[in-house]
Amino acid sequence: MALSGQEQSATVAESPVDLSRLDRILEEFKGVKGGVIPILQRAQDTFGYLPREALTYISRKTLIPLNQLYGVATFYTQFHLKRRGKHLVRICDGTACHVRGAPKNVDAVQKALGIGAGETTGDYMFSFEIVYCLGSCGLAPVALVDEKVYGRVGPEALVKRLEAVP
Ligand code: FES
Incomplete structure (x- = not known):
């Protein structure tokens, strides 16, 4: 296998993010106090990282301000904002x-x-x-x-x- 992936970076598109995969998670934690971290953990398990679209979707559905979600996601090293x-x-x-x-x-x-x-x-x-x-x-x-x-x-x-x- 050729290991170097540098030259491919321009041609590989980001995977599309299927936001409907978040619905079950959001349903499970609906109204749960302190649910932000588990929601983000489950979202990251789903996509392998926390895509911007996913955070925006979570914010819209939970009414948790987007900047608060980003605050949590950037504070804890377990979370990754890049694929x-x-x-x-x-x-x-x-x-x-x-x-x-x-x-x-x-x-x-x-x-x-x-x-x-x-x-x-x-x-x-x-x-x-x-x-x-x-x-x-x-x-x-x-x-x-x-x-x-x-x-x-x-x-x-x-x-x-x-x-x-x-
Ligand atoms: S310094 Fe590498 S394992 Fe401890």
Whole structure:
């Protein structure tokens, strides 16, 4: 598989957002106090992120001001306002991982995917993040591809694993 998604970014259209998928969620939380976070969580589970159209729709249906929804969505790191890749690659660059070669892993992944930290490939296959300590310092350097942990991993092995991702 060719990993670099940069050149495709101009040609891949955003997925259309089927807002009717929100109706069941909004019905479930109708009149529920403190329902904002669970509604946003469920909406994000539905679309993989919180599209602007979805937030506008939620605001219209619940009468919760749009800026309040944005306030919650931007305050909590669990929420994403941009469409993310099918697979999430995270490399730890905390102290233990850093001294054991994490920067080389970061360089290799950025080169292989053609994106920087915090970005998503143009084909929406991969998003890439740098994190700071995954609590597995004994396995440093550590990387995560989706929920799979790779410990004591080097740049070549990491890129090979990304190439093997379906
Ligand atoms: S510093 Fe990387 S797992 Fe702790």
